[in-house]
Amino acid sequence: MSVAELKARHVAATETVNSLRERLQQKRLLLLDTDDLIEVVAVAGYAKAHGKSSVSFGATDLVCCRTLQGHTGKVYSLDWTPEKNRIVSASQDGRLIVWNALTSQKTHAIKLPCAWVMTCAFSPTGQFVACGGLDSVCSIFNLNSPSDKDGNLPESKMLSGHKGYVSSCQYVPDEDTHLITSSGDHTCVLWDITTGLRTSVFGGEFQSGHTADVLSVSINGSNSRMFVSGSCDSTARLWDTRVASRAVRTFHGHEGDVNTVKFFPDGNRFGTGSDDGTCRLFDIRTGHQLQEYYQQHSDDEVRHVTSIAFSISGRLLFAGYSNGDCYVWDTLLAQVVLNLGSLQNSHESRISCLGLSADGSALCTGSYDTNLKIWAFGGHRKVI
């Protein structure tokens, strides 16, 4: 077959794919039986119809009770330990810092071999931290190992193999020996940290996967064999770690890069945040897009969603935006109930990362203003 014939086949196949996707979308719209078919308001429509009242925050209900100062550059990523109140953060200053969230003290400051770090994660036991960035490598550090003669913590493992930057990493729950990374090379990888080798590669040049940089991963806390990824190709994909050759399902709908994905606490849904300014809630078993979270503004500025997190019950969705806002959404009624960005003592710049503590009692935000802040239910406490 000649190249010209192949190109013609390519064009025809692309048209067929687009047409099938359109038909699939129409069929799915017919299954949105709860409310208006024009906008995706399924959850909100159901909740209103069943008399759910909206969440109402008082002035001091959610307050900043800690400000973690120490980074000298933008904070890009943070992660809590699963069992204790420690946080690891990664910054443009080329360091990871491990914090005690209760006392604000720093327990470790790790100078990284490559300063261009984009992501960090705590291992389930809290003994290790992982990070990755523009060096295309995921580095592992053992927090209990002694420092070298220069006072730096040495890398205990380097996971090499990605052909693009490492945008996100997360340990597999309850396993200090496996983690999943996402990358600018369009793939996600499941790593065996003990051997340093790739167990599985999800997507890639000759496999069915993302067609652009992958920016975020989230592993299902209820079923650690499933994870979702978000990409510059405007889709999110659900993967089964046992089947690397193709995604279980692809979720369309966003009109821009999907910067962040996070599983809903029940493990059957997940949320996304995108450059199109919306957050969305998808169902993994049916593929339905259940809800869109978007606030119209009077100006033309598009606010990119940089990071999201769900509260432990799933009632609240925290979303950080590129303009410094941090909306707290009522997930059932799709209403903004609070803007942490407008509160007293809030960040002075974009919120780049969010994370909830393991017990759900505190939210940590990281910002381009170099600080991290911890928010908790305030009652009558003073703001510090």
Place this chain on the structure above:
Amino acid sequence: MAESYRVVATAKSGCSSSVPSLPPPCPKSPPEYPDLYGKRREMAKVQMLEREIGFLEEELKSVDSLQPASRCCKEVTEFVVANPDPLMPTNRKNRRSCRFWKWLCGIPCFNFSWICCCCYSGCSLRIHLPRCCDCNCNCDPCDLCNCCSCIRCPAPNWRCCSCRSCCPFPCSCSCCCPCSCSCPCSCSCPRSSCCRNISCCSDCCTCGFPSCPDCSCCRCSFPECSCCTWLCCCPRWTFSAPKCPKSPKCPEVRLCSNCTKTCCNPCCLFF
């Protein structure tokens, strides 16, 4: 082409009037070699698309058997309602009913401390064992509550601060100052000092160990040097002194193939 050259050579060497004269060689442009690498790439793309068509057709068949969205919404709503959430505010009805408890909680909490904790953390009418401290000083999340008076701490070398929480560090730095009360910062750890009465810094005054919230503890061994937050920054001519970290050059990264914005180039994040 080789054949035509051989025929001409034979004709010249033979040099006989019986050999017909051949037209002079006319060099042709080299034949077009097929771009095999490009063809293989194109073939791979077509195969991927055809595989995607198969997946979409499968999905179209299965869509009819999917449960409607209302069932998913019901599951979401039921899950949310069934699970308590420490970040959720109390509703007004509960707040009214808690006024009595708030008055009661104004007195020191002893055996009824769990009631106080429940009230302040926004309990519902279903009083359940709260996760804040129980005033036996299981105080790990204690300072996020506002209720109990700390009577005794779980470990001998812990201390109650006046702000009603326990400091876990064995060095007994009174670092519960994150509470909004004034705790005098006194560090009994060796080689430690207080930074602005906020925290204790171990090895604070060793440049490079960033325990302090600012560089006030940083001391450089060379008088010509000044403190950056982490390091001593010294003029170049200072012998063997560390240099301030430079901004590293952003390495080349491959842009997203379909990306029309620079945000897909993560280097832009670093500017």
